[in-house]
Amino acid sequence: MRPIIPLLTSTLALLGLAGCSSLPSLDSLPSVAGDKVLGLVTPYRVEVxxxxxxxxxxxxxxxxGMSRAQVRDLLGSPLLTDIFHDNRWDYAFSIRRQGATPQARHVIAWFEGDQLKSLDLPGDLPSENEFIASINTFKPRNQPKLELSEAERKALPVPAKPEAAAAEPVGPVRAYPPLEPRS
Structure with a gap:
């Protein structure tokens, strides 16, 4: 019985290693957001x-003509200030969010002394509403319309006037005993 246990253990280990060779290598695993690993699991992507x-x-x-302090108040602190290029501030921005397309922009502020000379802007600089729409991954379902427009209200049929209440009850009439005991 003892010689069978090492043989069985080594056979199971070899079968396990042989099964690993049939899995795809790490290089071939998908790296694009939203792809499934091994066709089963969608990995969580960290928002950067x-x-x-x-x-x-x-x-x-x-x-x-604005001062550096005024520019910093309006745009925030620059991501990069280089001691070798004291007249330049770099405002870099990038976002990678699951379910949204990645974005990257670079704005350069040029100074002469303490005064702003010019800004180099990318052509695709969005407005606030465009930026929010581009990163919004919430997809609302088809929600019912909650309110009618004035034209839709006028198009509604006029409700019929209710008929006068019937004097005689309709259906079977039941008699119940009185609730108070008789004395």
Whole structure:
């Protein structure tokens, strides 16, 4: 009985290793958000947000000639300030969110001394509403309409007037004993 146990253990170990060779390698596993691993499980993707979200409304408030402090108050602290390029602030932004397309933008503020000279803006800088819509992964279901418009109310048929109440009861009439005891 003793020689069978090591043989059985080694056979099971070899079968387990042979089964691992049929699985796909880590290099071939999908890396795109939303793909299923091994066709069964959708992995959780960590939401990564880096930098400052800058919108058209925020950038429109910044004017050439403003001081560095004023620019910082309106746009926030820059992601990158380089000691070798003291006249440049870099505002980089990137977001990777499950269910939404990844986004990346780069805004550069150029200074002359302490005064803002100009802003280099990307062409795809969104408004606040466009940005919120682009990262909104909530998909509402078809919800019923809760209110009618004035035109829809006028199109409704006029309800019929109720008929006068019948004097005689309709259906079987039952007599019940009185609730109070008779004395």
């Amino acid at each position: 947000v880096q930098g400052n979200v800058l919108t058209k409304e925020q950038v429109a408030r910044v004017k050439p």
